[in-house]
Amino acid sequence: MDGTEGISYTGFHAGSFSANDETRAAAEAARRRVRIMSATLYPTLPHPEPVAAPAARxxxxxxxxxxxxxxxxxxxxxxxxxxxxxxxxxxxxxxxxxxxxxxxxxxxxxxxxxxxxxxxxxxxxxxxxxxxxxxxxxxxxxxxxxxxxxxxxxxxxxxxxxxxxxxxxxxxxxxxxxxxxxxxxxxxxxxxxxxxxxxxxxxxxxxxxxxxxxxxxxxxxxxxxxxxxxxxxxxxx
Structure with missing residues (x-):
């Protein structure tokens, strides 16, 4: 009985780890897609050059x-x-x-x-x-x-x-x-x-x-x- 419970317990946790890994992988893929879309839709704008004060007349x-x-x-x-x-x-x-x-x-x-x-x-x-x-x-x-x-x-x-x-x-x-x-x-x-x-x-x-x-x-x-x-x-x- 103890051995069966141990096997069942171990199998349960092994399955849980596999599901979590898949969830994390899907989340990471989604984040990558968001980053790519952000980079495409919102490109980094160049910093404006400082405007020099006009010369004295x-x-x-x-x-x-x-x-x-x-x-x-x-x-x-x-x-x-x-x-x-x-x-x-x-x-x-x-x-x-x-x-x-x-x-x-x-x-x-x-x-x-x-x-x-x-x-x-x-x-x-x-x-x-x-x-x-x-x-x-x-x-x-x-x-x-x-x-x-x-x-x-x-x-x-x-x-x-x-x-x-x-x-x-x-x-x-x-x-x-x-x-x-x-x-x-x-x-x-x-x-x-x-x-x-x-x-x-x-x-x-x-x-x-x-x-x-x-x-x-x-x-x-x-x-x-x-x-x-x-x-x-x-x-x-």
């Missing part, structure tokens, strides 16, 4: 002793200094040396960030309400010099922007300030290139900190021109 004088009050013109795509300045310094750093400070008049800028991260370093940004023309950008390169760029309003049409940028980077152009240059172009062509004034609550941050209203205006360094070469350099246009 600039015209620059390249004669260090050129006449006039401006060294060129910049036509930003927006009023967002945090996003616009890195593209600008990418162009100017190799030409003029590392830009370390930038200053603006806050009239047309909604926010003036105190520091802007650019490739490899930080640029300090500040504002002056009286010393800097509202349509001008002042740039300082450590131990190299200072440059002044006309800021063409982002909303300016292409034809007006081209005229303004050519005038600001003309070696023999009239000695006009940035605002005078824009006003002269508007008077001649009847196309306004400015928008409403803005009042950001930011200030120049020096090594020792920042103040909402500086007690005394900071001294604006004397301007110098970039190294010699062709009379005008056009970038990003």
């Amino acid at each position: 600039l015209t620059l004088k390249t004669d260090g002793t050129s006449r006039g009050l401006l060294d060129g013109a910049w036509w930003p795509r927006s009023r967002d200094l945090l996003s616009e300045l890195p593209a600008l310094t990418d162009v100017l750093d190799p030409l003029w040396g590392r830009i370390t400070r930038i200053a603006v008049n806050p009239t047309y800028w909604p926010v003036v960030p105190r520091r802007v991260p650019v490739h490899g370093h930080l640029v300090k940004v500040g504002w002056f309400t009286r010393e800097i023309d509202p349509h001008k950008l002042l740039l300082l390169s450590y131990r190299t010099g200072r440059w002044d760029l006309l800021v063409v309003p982002p909303e300016t049409g292409a034809e007006s922007a081209a005229r303004l940028m050519a005038a600001a980077s003309d070696y023999d152009g009239p000695p006009l300030t940035a605002s005078e240059l824009i006003a002269a172009d508007e008077a001649r062509h009847g196309v306004p290139a400015t928008d409403g004034s803005l009042n950001p609550d930011e200030s120049w941050e020096d090594e020792g900190g920042a103040s909402a209203t500086p007690a005394t205006p900071a001294a604006v360094p004397e301007r110098t021109g970039p190294p010699g070469g062709a009379s005008r350099l056009i970038i990003g246009m």
Whole structure:
């Protein structure tokens, strides 16, 4: 009796193992079919290439002793200094040396960030309400010099922007300030290139900190021109 039960018991388990093996094999075959169908119906899509930021739109004088009050013109795509300045310094750093400070008049800028991260370093940004023309950008390169760029309003049409940028980077152009240059172009062509004034609550941050209203205006360094070469350099246009 014991032997018979043992044989029956053994045979029962042997059959069970065989059925389980078949079940596992069928399940594995089904999984393979699903994988094949998935690979066929849903192919792996290639990773999109990163989109490079558009180059800064600039015209620059390249004669260090050129006449006039401006060294060129910049036509930003927006009023967002945090996003616009890195593209600008990418162009100017190799030409003029590392830009370390930038200053603006806050009239047309909604926010003036105190520091802007650019490739490899930080640029300090500040504002002056009286010393800097509202349509001008002042740039300082450590131990190299200072440059002044006309800021063409982002909303300016292409034809007006081209005229303004050519005038600001003309070696023999009239000695006009940035605002005078824009006003002269508007008077001649009847196309306004400015928008409403803005009042950001930011200030120049020096090594020792920042103040909402500086007690005394900071001294604006004397301007110098970039190294010699062709009379005008056009970038990003």
